[in-house]
Every structure is written in structure tokens, then in C-alpha cells.
Amino acid sequence: MPEPNQNRVSLPVIKRLPKYYRYLTEMHQNGVVKVSSSELARVMGTTASQVRQDFNCFGGFGQQGIGYQVDVLLEEISKLLFSERALDTILIGTGRLGRAISGYLTGEARGYRLIAAFDKSPKEIGQQLSGLVVQDIANLNEFCSLYKPDVAVLCIPRTSAQEIAPQLVGLGIRNFWNFSHYDLSVAFEGVTVENVHLGDSLMSLGYRVRNS
Amino acid sequence: MPEPNQNRVSLPVIKRLPKYYRYLTEMHQNGVVKVSSSELARVMGTTASQVRQDFNCFGGFGQQGIGYQVDVLLEEISKLLFSERALDTILIGTGRLGRAISGYLTGEARGYRLIAAFDKSPKEIGQQLSGLVVQDIANLNEFCSLYKPDVAVLCIPRTSAQEIAPQLVGLGIRNFWNFSHYDLSVAFEGVTVENVHLGDSLMSLGYRVRNS
Incomplete structure (x- = not known):
């Protein structure tokens, strides 16, 4: 594969990669061997x-005009999305959402390895979670200095996220899967943040339900 | 408030409403009384x-040039996002993700009322979930005919969603909070779907982590 020109890869393109991956996986499973850009565009809802x-x-992933090999395309896009080494990931916040997300990370998600979970609540500390024992958030500095996690998953409220973000960034964590409504990318330059705003999604749905 | 011109309200605008709501709530809590469009634009990351x-x-929500009253703006946007009547909501799929989402719906989400949860697994049926008893998916027809839910939340795999979608739409459900990767809005016209693609979000993050 030619070296990707990273300067040219915009966020919207990156965000479309998983969708290509999903549709190509499905095509591959259905025995489709070749696909044209227009066929892919149709299922993707684009041009x-x-x-x-x-x-x-x-x-480019292949020659235009003769279509793409589905298996080649799928392999190339998989290489972009998943590294050989899983990303060491810590979870901050082990409430209901944190527990679900930990299950998702250890069960379905590819390319991530959950190595620790932290909470500040005495009720949570010491509990089992996806094969780990929930640690006191007070252990965060020591743990991160030792294990240098790649990614932190924030399943905590906005104010807690705001409080702990400087500590996490100070400990060298640059990548966040963020379920809180605190937008780290505004406060910290050079961090990579994927925000999941469940509440926003529900609010938008509510508006659309009532106005459809 | 003047009647909104629904034809003019595009999906990107609707998707920004919750963000306005969040920032205005915070301003209101911090005692901010008036806000200009440029101040709002700055926190929203827009113009x-x-x-x-x-x-x-x-x-319009007020007169340009003199700024907006934060409390008035917040109230008007709340009226758009939350109706007085909560939306009757059913959950399909009570695995780990479904359980977390049920907690979110009954705990934090405003404007929704979880009235039933369904699963097909004998291990799940009869279990407690957010104050409900998980029902056999075989009861879906009877339940929906009787209670006419407004919204279905799909916490099931893609293939299960594809199987059950025609039944749900046939039962009159037009609104979906969809965690599966099956895109109902392609197959069914006139349904309102909010998709949450947790897997896509993680894949994009992985790419960005490795290329940042």
C-alpha cells in the first residue's frame, strides 16, 4: 500500500472508514468479489x-475503471483501522454506563485492551468488572506512570471530567473516548477525542419525534 | 414563541439544539443573564x-443587536427539545448495552419513559431491569397493540435488527434510537432514526491514535 498522505486525510474521511469497513465486511461475507465505486457509493449513501x-x-486501493477487489479493499481498510498491537485502555467511571462500555470494549471492540478501571466511589472500588478489579482513582498517577495507557474512556459526568482531564493529560494520555459532555479538545491542544453524546442524540430524537 | 417553520429546520440545525441547550444551561447555572450570538458562537465552535x-x-428567540436573554432562550429551546408528555419507549435487547441504556433512559434522560423491555433469550426473560420485568419478544405484538409506544430503542446486533424492524414498523413504531448497525431509514420511508455507532466511534479513534 502506498504511504497515506496524512495531511490530506480529513476527519470526515476518517469517520467514513468504519462504514466502508462494515459494508465491505458484509459484502465479503456474502461472497461478493468485486465492487465498483458507484456500487459502494449506493450502499454508503454517497457519490x-x-x-x-x-x-x-x-x-487509491486499486485501479479505477475495473472496480475494487473486495478482499483487498477490506484488508487495506482493516490495516488502517486496527493495528497489530491493541491499544492499552483505561476506564474512568464504573457506573452503569461505564460497566456497559467495559463489556463492549472487552467483548466486541477490536484493537483495544482494557487494562484498568477506576472510580472514586467506595461502593465501586474493589468490585469486579470485565475481569478486572475496580481501582481507587487515587491510584491513577501510579498506574499510568507504570503502564502508560494509550486511551482513557471517560464515563463520568461533565464536572468530574473537567476535574480529572488535566491530570490525565498531565500523565501523558492523549487519546480519549469521551462519554462526558466536557469537550477536552477545546481545553487541551493536540489531544484526540471521540465524543459520544448519548444525551444529545436522545434530545434530537425527541424533537424529531414531535415534529415529524 | 412564533410557530417554527418546520420545512426550514434541517437535520444539522436540529442536531445543534442539544448543544445550545447544554451551553445555555451552564451559563444559566453560572448566573449569566444575557448572551450575544458571537459569545454563543465561540463556545459552540461556530459563527x-x-x-x-x-x-x-x-x-428568532429575541432581538438581534441587544443579545439574548439566557433564561428565555433556554426555556424556548427546552420547549423544542422536551414535550410535556414523556415519550413511551420500549427497549429491544437487554444485554449489557441494553441494561446500561435502560439505566440511562430511566435515570438521566429527560422526556422519555421506559415502559417495557424485551429480549428473546430465556436467560433474560423474567429478569428485573430498571423497575421492569424483561418480557419475551414473543409478546411484542400484543404489547404494542395495547400500549402504542412512541419510540423503540434497539440494543441488538445488526442481523437481529434487520429481522425485527419490519415487525416494529408494522406495529406502528416510527421512531428509533438505534445502537445496531442496521440502518432502518434506508429500508423504511418516513421513520425517524437516531443512530449511535459505538463501534464506528472506536474504529475512528483507533485510526486517529495511530496517525496523530
Whole structure:
């Protein structure tokens, strides 16, 4: 694969990669061998030109005009999305949402390894969670200095996230899967944040339900 | 409040409403009385012109040039996002994710009332969940005919969602909070779907971690 030109890969393109991955996986499972940019565009809900532009960010993935090999395309996109080494991940907040997300991380998610979970509540500390024992948040400094996690998952309220973010960034964590409503990317330069706003999604749905 | 011109309210505007709501709530809590479109634009990460355009979709929310009253703005946006009547909501799938989402729906989410939870697994059926007893998915027809839920939350795999979607739509459910990767809005016209793609979010994060 040619070296991707990273400067050219915009966030919207990166955000479309998982969708390509999902559709190509399905095609591959269904025995589809070749796919054209226009066929891919149709299932993706975009244009053939957009598909070709997206793929050109990563070197093209094959020759235009003769279609793409589904298995090659799937392998190349998998290489982009999943590294050989799983990302060492810690969970901050082991309430109901944190517990569900820990199950998701250890069960379904590919490319991540949950290595610790932290909470400040005495009720949570010491409990089992996805094969780990929930640790006191007071252990965070020591743990991170020793194990240098790649990613922190924040399943805590906005104010708690705001409080703990400087500590996490100070400990060298630059990547966040963020379920709190505190937007770290505004306060900290150079951090990578994927925000999941469950509440926003429900509020938008409510508006649409009542106005549809 | 003037009647909103629904034809003018595009999905991106609707998706920004919760963010306005969150920032205005915070301002209100901090005792801020008035806010200009440019101040709002700064926290929202957009432009003053965008803010004014967004608000004009709903009648404007106040006079330009003199700023907006935070409490009035917050109330008007709350009216848009939350109805007086909570939306009757059913959960399909009570695995780990479904359990977490049920906790979120009954605990933190405003404007929704979880009235039933369904699963097909004998291990789940009969279990307690957020004050409900998990029902056999075989009861779905009877329940929906009787209670006519407004919203279904899908916490099931893609293939299960694809199987059950025609039944749900046939039972009159038009609104979906969808954690499966099956995109109902492609297959069914006129349904309202909020998709939450946790897996996509993690995959994008992985790419960004390795290329940052």
C-alpha cells in the first residue's frame, strides 16, 4: 500500500472508514468479489466520486475503471483501522454506563485492551468488572506512570471530567473516548477525542419525534 | 414563541439544539443573564451568523443587536427539545448495552419513559431491569397493540435488527434510537432514526491514535 498522505486525510474521511469497513465486511461475507465505486457509493449513501476521493487519500486501493477487489479493499481498510498491537485502555467511571462500555470494549471492540478501571466511589472500588478489579482513582498517577495507557474512556459526568482531564493529560494520555459532555479538545491542544453524546442524540430524537 | 417553520429546520440545525441547550444551561447555572450570538458562537465552535440563522428557524428567540436573554432562550429551546408528555419507549435487547441504556433512559434522560423491555433469550426473560420485568419478544405484538409506544430503542446486533424492524414498523413504531448497525431509514420511508455507532466511534479513534 502506498504511504497515506496524512495531511490530506480529513476527519470526515476518517469517520467514513468504519462504514466502508462494515459494508465491505458484509459484502465479503456474502461472497461478493468485486465492487465498483458507484456500487459502494449506493450502499454508503454517497457519490462514486466521493468514494474515489476518499480512497485516494490512502493511495487509491486499486485501479479505477475495473472496480475494487473486495478482499483487498477490506484488508487495506482493516490495516488502517486496527493495528497489530491493541491499544492499552483505561476506564474512568464504573457506573452503569461505564460497566456497559467495559463489556463492549472487552467483548466486541477490536484493537483495544482494557487494562484498568477506576472510580472514586467506595461502593465501586474493589468490585469486579470485565475481569478486572475496580481501582481507587487515587491510584491513577501510579498506574499510568507504570503502564502508560494509550486511551482513557471517560464515563463520568461533565464536572468530574473537567476535574480529572488535566491530570490525565498531565500523565501523558492523549487519546480519549469521551462519554462526558466536557469537550477536552477545546481545553487541551493536540489531544484526540471521540465524543459520544448519548444525551444529545436522545434530545434530537425527541424533537424529531414531535415534529415529524 | 412564533410557530417554527418546520420545512426550514434541517437535520444539522436540529442536531445543534442539544448543544445550545447544554451551553445555555451552564451559563444559566453560572448566573449569566444575557448572551450575544458571537459569545454563543465561540463556545459552540461556530459563527455568530450561524447561531442567528439557527435561531431564525424557530422564530428568532429575541432581538438581534441587544443579545439574548439566557433564561428565555433556554426555556424556548427546552420547549423544542422536551414535550410535556414523556415519550413511551420500549427497549429491544437487554444485554449489557441494553441494561446500561435502560439505566440511562430511566435515570438521566429527560422526556422519555421506559415502559417495557424485551429480549428473546430465556436467560433474560423474567429478569428485573430498571423497575421492569424483561418480557419475551414473543409478546411484542400484543404489547404494542395495547400500549402504542412512541419510540423503540434497539440494543441488538445488526442481523437481529434487520429481522425485527419490519415487525416494529408494522406495529406502528416510527421512531428509533438505534445502537445496531442496521440502518432502518434506508429500508423504511418516513421513520425517524437516531443512530449511535459505538463501534464506528472506536474504529475512528483507533485510526486517529495511530496517525496523530
